[in-house]
Amino acid sequence: MQFIDLKAQYAGIQDKIQKRFNDVMEHGMYIMGPEISELEKELANYVGCKHAIGCANGTDALMIAMETLGIGKDDEVISTPFTFFATGETIALKGAKLVFADIDPDTYNIDVEKIEEKITSKTKAIIPVSLYGQMPDMDKIMELAKKHGLSVIEDAAQSFGAEMRGKKSCSVATISTTSFFPAKPLGCYGDGGALFTNDESLAKKISEIRNHGQSKRYTHTSLGYNSRLDTLQAAILLEKLAIFPKEVELRQEVAKRYDEAFMGKIKTTKVADGFKSVYAQYTIEVDNRDEFCEKMKADGIPTAVHYPVPIHHQPIFKDLGYANIDMPLADTASQRVCSLPMHPYMSVDDQMKVIDAVLKNIG
């Protein structure tokens, strides 16, 4: 059994992908070809945001977002300790001080109620992460940001397609960033990413910064990156985006089967009222996790841990002076969470095997 079966998806769209691929090979515009702007339009349209700008990956998207908003040395950025390393990494690379707010132990997202007490005169931005495919309460975060004059970057690497009160992930923050890494809800066949904003001048700046700060060819109005999305990846994403809404619904069905099987027996990730997760991960909590994962493996079922070490305990963050940070809820989560196989094409048979093994192995 696969943790995420990407080949099952490919089998269904092989002909369309091959055609798109051939079109690119033949038109020859491998960098910034016509598929890029075609995809950007479709992405913006899908999430309901005015501008989408492709880039090389989700990590660069965070770098570009911070560069665009002028976040750097002497600035403080409030974020979560419980995320993939890239969120903390990029904040530290920009030279900003990462100020942690602990998580909500039911959704594993940043606890919105703990953000305001962390705001100081140096705070420049809040970077919430929509973990496991679910947005935090972005309405409340945006309200807080407005009150204090802060920018918000939604790290939506795991939540493309998610919803909050009818609004889609990537449509509400000052700038939102996502990743098209193959295993993300909307993935390509390599690295890829995108940024989203409703602000026209920010959109212009983002599209310049992702391409060496060029406002026109060989005229550089800012310092940027070589972080363009490949034309081939954009071509692939166009076909994947076409089937994505259907896949989001299939993900709901898989999650619902897990939810029903585990209800009252196992702590699963809570999806808040009015929110829709895209289940980048389906994550449960277990005692004695290492032992549990070993037993699952022996039963032929892959599991994964997202994430075993919170940002503030990473060796480099200790070196950077974050040694005495106390984030008890992130710590507990990092010791107890375990993600189960989850993808839109999971068979009921396979899912029953996972469910049986989980119930047997929780002891």
Ligand SMILES: *Cc1c(COP(=O)(O)O)cnc(C)c1O
């Ligand atoms: C995957 C991920 C990223 C980085 O995306 P890449 O495309 O791999 O660079 C950033 N933040 C979070 C929360 C992620 O899950």
